Amino acid sequence: MSKSVMEMPPKGGFSFDLCKRNEMLSKKGVNPPSFRKTGTTIVGLIFQDGVILGADTRATEGPIVCDKNCEKIHYMAPNIYCCGAGTAADTEAVTDMVSSQLQLHRYHTGRESRVVTALTLLKRHLFNYQGYVSAALVLGGVDVTGPHLHTIYPHGSTDTLPFATMGSGSLAAMAVFESKYREGLTRDEGIALVSEAICSGIFNDLGSGSNVDICVITKAGKEYLRNHLQPNPRTYTSSKGYSFPKKTEVLLTKITPLKEKVEITEGGDAMEE
Amino acid sequence: MTKQQANWSPYDNNGGSCVAIAGADYCVVAADTRMSTGYNILTRDYSKLCKLADKCVMASSGFQADVKALQKHLAARHLIYQHQHNKQMSCPAMAQLLSNTLYYKRFFPYYSFNVLGGLDNEGKGCVFTYDAVGSYEKVGYSSQGSGSTLIMPFLDNQLKSPSPLLLPAQDAVTPLVEAEAVDLVKTVFASASERDIYTGDKLEIVVINADGIHREYMDLRKD
Numbered sequence: 001m002s003k004s005v006m007e008m009p010p011k012g013g014f015s016f017d018l019c020k021r022n023e024m025l026s027k028k029g030v031n032p033p034s035f036r037k038t039g040t041t042i043v044g045l046i047f048q049d050g051v052i053l054g055a056d057t058r059a060t061e062g063p064i065v066c067d068k069n070c071e072k073i074h075y076m077a078p079n080i081y082c083c084g085a086g087t088a089a090d091t092e093a094v095t096d097m098v099s100s101q102l103q104l105h106r107y108h109t110g111r112e113s114r115v116v117t118a119l120t121l122l123k124r125h126l127f128n129y130q131g132y133v134s135a136a137l138v139l140g141g142v143d144v145t146g147p148h149l150h151t152i153y154p155h156g157s158t159d160t161l162p163f164a165t166m167g168s169g170s171l172a173a174m175a176v177f178e179s180k181y182r183e184g185l186t187r188d189e190g191i192a193l194v195s196e197a198i199c200s201g202i203f204n205d206l207g208s209g210s211n212v213d214i215c216v217i218t219k220a221g222k223e224y225l226r227n228h229l230q231p232n233p234r235t236y237t238s239s240k241g242y243s244f245p246k247k248t249e250v251l252l253t254k255i256t257p258l259k260e261k262v263e264i265t266e267g268g269d270a271m272e273e
Numbered sequence: 274m275t276k277q278q279a280n281w282s283p284y285d286n287n288g289g290s291c292v293a294i295a296g297a298d299y300c301v302v303a304a305d306t307r308m309s310t311g312y313n314i315l316t317r318d319y320s321k322l323c324k325l326a327d328k329c330v331m332a333s334s335g336f337q338a339d340v341k342a343l344q345k346h347l348a349a350r351h352l353i354y355q356h357q358h359n360k361q362m363s364c365p366a367m368a369q370l371l372s373n374t375l376y377y378k379r380f381f382p383y384y385s386f387n388v389l390g391g392l393d394n395e396g397k398g399c400v401f402t403y404d405a406v407g408s409y410e411k412v413g414y415s416s417q418g419s420g421s422t423l424i425m426p427f428l429d430n431q432l433k434s435p436s437p438l439l440l441p442a443q444d445a446v447t448p449l450v451e452a453e454a455v456d457l458v459k460t461v462f463a464s465a466s467e468r469d470i471y472t473g474d475k476l477e478i479v480v481i482n483a484d485g486i487h488r489e490y491m492d493l494r495k496d
Contacts, residue, residue, distance in 0.1 A: 039312070039470075058496070063419060065468045168312050202496045206312045206470040209496030232496045236463035238456050244430060 014132055039207020041169030042072060042083035043197045044138040045181065046162045047190035050147045050218035051140035054194035055083045056169065056202050057227070058209035065209070071226070073215045077102050077113040079222065080141030081215045082122075085167035086154060087134040094135050098122050115141040115148035119158060127156025136166045142217050169201025169208040176200045187216065195229055202231070284336050284384045285310055288471030289321055290420030291332035292461060293390035294432070294454045295398030295413050295446045299482040302390035303458045304332040304418075305466070305493060307474040317474040317495065324486065326351055327361045329391035330479050331371070334418030335405070336384035343383050346374060364391035368401040368409060375407030382406050386417040391481055398446050398481075413445030420465035420472040427461055451480060459491055466494040 022032060039060045044053045059067035074082045074095040080102070084091025098121045102113045119139055126133055137152040151164045163181050165173040176197040185193065191214055201208040212229035215222065291304040304321035307314060323331050323344045331347075333340040350370060354362050362370070368389050375383055382405045389401040389409075402415035414432050416424040432447045447454065458478060466473040476491040 060470060063470050064423075065470060068467065204314060206309060206314065209470070209494075232494050234463060234467065235493050236459045236491065238460045240456070242431065242460070 014129070039169070039205070039209075040072065040085040040167030041165065041173050041198055041201025041205060041208040042085050042138050042167050043165045043173050043177070043194055043201075044083065044140045044149045044151075044163065045177065045185070045190060045194060046140075046147050046149050047185040047187065049187065049220075050142045050216065051149055052187075052190045052194050053081055053083050053138060053140050053215040053217070054198045055213045056198055056208040057211045057213060058202075058207070059088055060207055068210050069227070071213065073213050073224070075099060076118050076139070077106070077141065079143055079217060080113060080115055080118050080139070081217060081222065081224075082118070082140075083138040083166070085136045085138075090133045090135040091137065094122065094125060094133060095137070098125070112143055113141075114143040114145065115139065115150070119148075119150050119152065122152050123156045123158050126152065126154060131155040138164050138166050140215075140217060142219055147217075165197065165201075167201070167208065169205035172200040172204040173197040191216065191225075191228070199229070199231060284339075286335065286384070286419075287315070287337045288419045289334040290416060290418035290424060290462070290465055290469065290472045291321060291334050291386075291388050292416045292424060292428070292458055293332060293388040293400040293402075293414065294428075294449075294458065295390065295400040296449060296451060296454055297398065297446055298392075298396055299451045299454070299480055300330075300390040300392060300398035300400065301451070301454045301458055301478065301480050302330045302332050302388065303462065303476060303478040304334065305420075305462060305472050305474060305476055307472065308337060309471055314474075320477055322477055322479055325362075325367050325389075326364070326391070328481055329362065329364045329367045329389065330481060330486070331387055331389050332417075333385045333387045335386045339383040340385045343374065343385050343387075347371060350374075363394050364389065364399050364401075365393055365411075367391070368399075368411070371401075371403065372407040372409045375403065375405065379406050386421075388415050388417050392483075396483055411445070413447055416461075418472075420462075420469040423465045423468055424461050427464070428457075431457060451482065455480065455489075462491075462493060 039058060042055045053073055055072035057069045058065055059070045072083055074084055076082050076099045082095050098118055101121055102118060106113055131154045134154050136154055139150045141148060149161055149164055151159045151166055163177045180193055194214060195212050198212045210232055211227045214225040214228040288309045289305050289307055293302045306318050308316050308319040321332055321334060325331050325347050351362055387403040393399045400412050400415055401409050402412050403409045414428050462476045473493045474495055476493050478489050480487045
C-alpha cells in the first residue's frame with residue numbers, strides 16, 4: 001500500500017501544530033486545563049562550611065492547594081541538590097534528567113560531579129526550549145572547587161550568588177536575606193536564617209505554604225531535613241467527628257435485558273478488515 | 274480589524290469565603306477575615322460581615338470596595354425605612370431590598386457575592402443566597418466566595434436540603450442545635466483553609482437568636 005505523502009522523521013523539541021486550534025478554541029471560551037505549578041518559595045545561601053537550601057511544601061493548581069506537603073528539593077548528585085519553582089512537571093523532569101546525565105558522567109570520568117556541570121547541563125536544556133520548559137531553579141552543592149550556589153531561569157540564564165531566592169514568594173524571602181545575611185554564618189545561624197526566609201514566604205505569599213524543608217550540604221556530606229519546621233497545623237478538629245451515612249440515593253431501578261437469547265453464529269464473516 | 278479590548282478592569286477579587294446556616298430559632302453567619310489581591314495579603318483582619326438590621330446580618334465576599342459601597346447603600350435605605358415605618362426591617366424585607374439593589378446595577382454590577390442570614394418575624398432562622406446581580410433564594414444554608422466550591426458539598430452532605438420540588442413544601446432549616454451548627458462552621462472553615470489559598474487567618478462567627486447577636490472568633494491557618 002503506497003502512501004501519497006512521505007512521512008518526515010519527527011523533529012526534536014515541541015510541536016506547535018495545535019497552537020492555532022487552541023487559539024480558536026479559547027476565543028470560543030474553551031480554556032485549556034491549568035497545570036500544576038509550585039507557587040513556591042525556594043532559597044539558597046552559602047555559609048561557612050558549604051551551602052544551605054530551603055523550600056516550602058505547597059503545590060497549587062490555580063487557587064487550590066493540590067499537595068500540602070510536596071518535595072521541592074530535588075536530588076542531583078550526592079553532593080548537589082536543586083530546588084525547583086514553576087511548573088511541577090517541568091522541574092521534576094528536568095532535574096531527574098540532569099541527575100541521570102550526571103551519574104553517567106560520574107561513571108565516565110570516575111570523579112565527583114561538579115556544580116558547574118549540572119549548571120551547564122540545565123541551562124543548555126532550558127535555553128534549547130526557549131522558556132517553554134517553565135522551571136526556575138536554585139542549584140547548590142559542594143565539590144572539589146568549593147561551595148557553589150546558582151539560580152537558573154526558565155529561559156536559560158544563570159546567576160552565581162552568595163544568597164538567592166526564586167518563586168512567587170521570592171520577594172518576601174529576599175527581604176529577609178537582604179536584611180540579615182552576612183558572610184561566614186555558622187550552620188545553626190544559616191539554618192535559622194533560611195527558615196526565617198521560607199517562613200516569610202509561607203505567611204506572606206499565598207502561593208507558598210505548609211512546611212519548611214532544609215538541605216545542608218558540606219564537604220563532609222549532606223543533611224536533608226525534611227519538614228524541619230511545621231508552623232501550620234490544622235486549626236480545628238471537631239471533637240465529635242463526622243459520619244457519612246448518606247449514600248447516593250437510588251431513585252429508580254430499571255433493568256433492560258440487551259438481548260432475549262444469545263445465538264452463536266458459524267462462519268468467519270464477523271471480523272473482516 | 275479586531276475590536277479593541279480594555280486593558281484595565283474596574284474590578285478586583287479580594288478573595289475569602291462566607292457561610293450561613295439557618296436553625297429553628299437561631300442563625301449562624303460566618304466569614305474569614307483575610308483580604309487579598311493576587312498572591313498578596315492586604316490584611317489579615319478585615320470583617321466581611323455587616324449588621325444591616327437588628328436581626329439581619331449580611332456576609333459578602335468578592336470585591337470589597339463594591340461590598341463597602343453596597344453596605345453603605347443598604348444602611349441608608351434601612352434608616353429611611355425606620356423613619357417611615359417606625360420599626361426595624363425584617364430579614365425577608367431586607368432580602369428583597371438587597372435583590373433590588375443588586376439588579377439596579379445589572380449592567381455594571383456590584384462584584385459582591387452575598388449571603389444574608391437572620392431571624393424572620395416569627396423568630397425562625399432564615400438564610401438567603403445571592404449571585405452578583407440579585408438573583409436570590411431562601412435556603413436552609415449556603416456558602417459563597419473562593420472556598421464555596423469546597424464548603425458547599427460538605428454542607429450538602431451534612432445538612433441535605435429537601436428537594437424544592439417536593440409537596441407539601443418542606444422547611445429547609447436544620448434540626449441541629451446552635452452549638453452543633455457553630456462546630457460545623459468551624460470544621461468547614463478549617464478544612465477550606467487547608468485547600469483554598471484565599472481563605473485563612475481568622476474566622477468571624479456571628480450567631481443571631483432571640484437574645485440578640487453574639488460574635489466569636491477562631492484562628493485559621495495563616496499561610
